[in-house]
Structure formats: structure tokens, C-alpha cells
Amino acid sequence: MQPAILMLQAFQKLSIVRLERAAEQLIGEIPNWMHAACDINVASIPKTEYMLGFRVAKQYISTLIAPGGVGKSTMTFVDALSIATGKDLLGDRKVKKGKVWIYNSEDPLSEMQIRLAASAKFHKIELSDLQKNVLLTSGRDHNLVFAAAKYDGITVNEDVVKAIISVIKKFKIDVVYMDPLVELHHCSENDNTQMAVVMKTFGRIAHEADCAIVLVHHSSKLKKAGGAGDQDIARGASAIINSVRIAYTLVGMSDKEADKFGISRGLKKWYVRFDDAKSNLAPPAKAVRWFVKRSVAMANGENKGTLEVVKLEAINKEEKEK
Secondary structure, X not given: OOHHHHHHHHHHHHHHHHHHHHHHHOOOOOOOOOOOHHHOOHHHOOOOOEEEOOOEEOOOEEEEEEOOOOOHHHHHHHHHHHHHHOOOOOOOOOEOOOOEEEEEOOOOHHHHHHHHHHHHHHOOOOHHHHOOOEEEXXXXXXXXXXXXXXXXXXXXXXXXXXXXXXHHHHOOOOEEXXXXXXXXXXXXXXXXXXXXXXXXXXXXXXXXXXXXXEEEEXXXXXXXXXXXXXXXXXXXXXXXXXXXXXXXXXXXXXXXXXXXXXXXXXOHHHEEEEEEXXXXXXXXXXXXXXXXXXXXXXXXXXXXXXXXXXXXXOOOHHHHOO
16 A cells, blocks of 8 residues: 555545544533534625636646646746736636745746736736736745655655745735746656645645636646646646536637638637636536636737637627537
């Protein structure tokens, strides 16, 4: 039996023993870690604090699932601009202004900066107007590993966890984007026991720091084609998607969809489709959203990409009615 499973079983056994001992000490009173349904006061329960539509909520984990090269990292920059300014840039309608932190473990800081600047330029947002509402950290400068699997089980890096919680609280950060999930741990992505620990760690951070966490995650290569709105295209163990309350997918336009909208095969690569994949906190979105990739000329001579929401219409009546 794997060490991680043995450790989990031992922890569960210890928890049961503790509960049994606590129960023996009770004399007809309910302990403070149990809550009676008859005491619920619905009017006093705070509403879920959504930051971006119904897809980013404080105290919860969301995940963006997409294959490589579609534009998921680009989307984090546009999302950050939406939240930092309170402007709806990608069709979310409701946006609550707040502070965003993007941690990207793959790109250097300079690349993060120019990609954010490109999105700001396209959407007519002055970087100076953002003040301190968008914070960037590159994993090349500060490598964050939240958990690691070792021969004797899974170890959560408490130093990193506590430091992250402290930073989020100190700077009053509302939303944290972490990109991508695979770089945030040294565990087997296909092991449910290990990934359950990883995901629980992020859930703890969201709870203790009172922030929303968005994990950018790759889709499975086996399901690279299609998969719009399907949470099961997420790569790795089912514990990943089971641990989040909100999930959404970003996939490229298919040949069939290109034909439906009258878009040539050569241009379809510029379009990406956004769908709800899991929505436990609110009703799922009724409509699919389409984004088009835009190229932005920058002052350093480079062109960088961003996303713009676009409304596509079927070219014939039969397709419109589907």
C-alpha cells in the first residue's frame, strides 16, 4: 500500500479517536464544532462574494481548464484588469472592483509585464490607473511549491502556505491567479490521494486569507479536441475537479463551429470558446461566450496578444435554431 494512503488512514483513525474522546466528555451539550440546524438564521448568512460574474468567488477555488496555446494565461491578465478597474471586459456583466495577484511559474516577469500592458492598451486602460491593484510575481524569481510527495507520505510546505496567507492579508488581495497548477506542487498529478491534499491546501488558503483562488490547469492530451464545458477534460486525478466549486473551459474553435459562423479555416485559430463546466454556487451560464484573439503593437517593437469578447451569429436559419 502506498505511504500516502497509509498516512491518510492513520490520520482518519486519529481523528475518529479524538472525536470519540470529545464525545465522552460531553454532558448533553453540543460542542462548538457542531452546529444545530434549528439555530440557522438565513437572513444573517453573508452572501457569496463574487468578484467576476459567477466564476470567481472569495473563499472558494475556481479552475480554468484549457489546452496549451489557447489563451488561458492571456485570460488571467484580462481578468485582472477587469477586477482591478471594476470594468466588464469579457462579458461577465457584474464585476466587483478589487486587488489581484497573478503568480505565473513559467514566464519571466518581463513577459508578464508586457502581456498585461498589451491587454491594458487594447482595452484602453492606463497602467497608472491600476495603482497597486494588480500585482505580478514570476516563478522564475520566486519558486512556490505548496506540497511534495515523499517516500513516507505527502508534506505540505507550511512555511510557504503561511507566508502566502500573510501576504494576501497584508496587501488585502481579493483574487489570486496561480498559473499553472502542475508547477505548484511536487506530487503525482494522477494520484487522487496526493492531489486531494494539494487542493485542500489551496482551499485552506482561500478560507484563511478570505480570497478567491483561480488555478489555471491544463486539459488532458487525450481529450484535446473539443471538450467545451466538460469538466472531465481536466488533466490528472478526479480529486482536482472534485475539489473546486467553479470550473470553466477555454477551447479553440472547431471546424464545425467555423462553418456554422462562416469563419474560414485559416481564421478559426483566432477564436476561442468559453463555457461553464462546473457551477456549484450559482446556476450555470445560459450562453456560450466567444473571444477573439487580438494582436497589439507595443512600444518595444513586439506584438503581444489579448482577448476580446465577440458575438458570433450563425450564417443560416437552421443553425441559428439549434
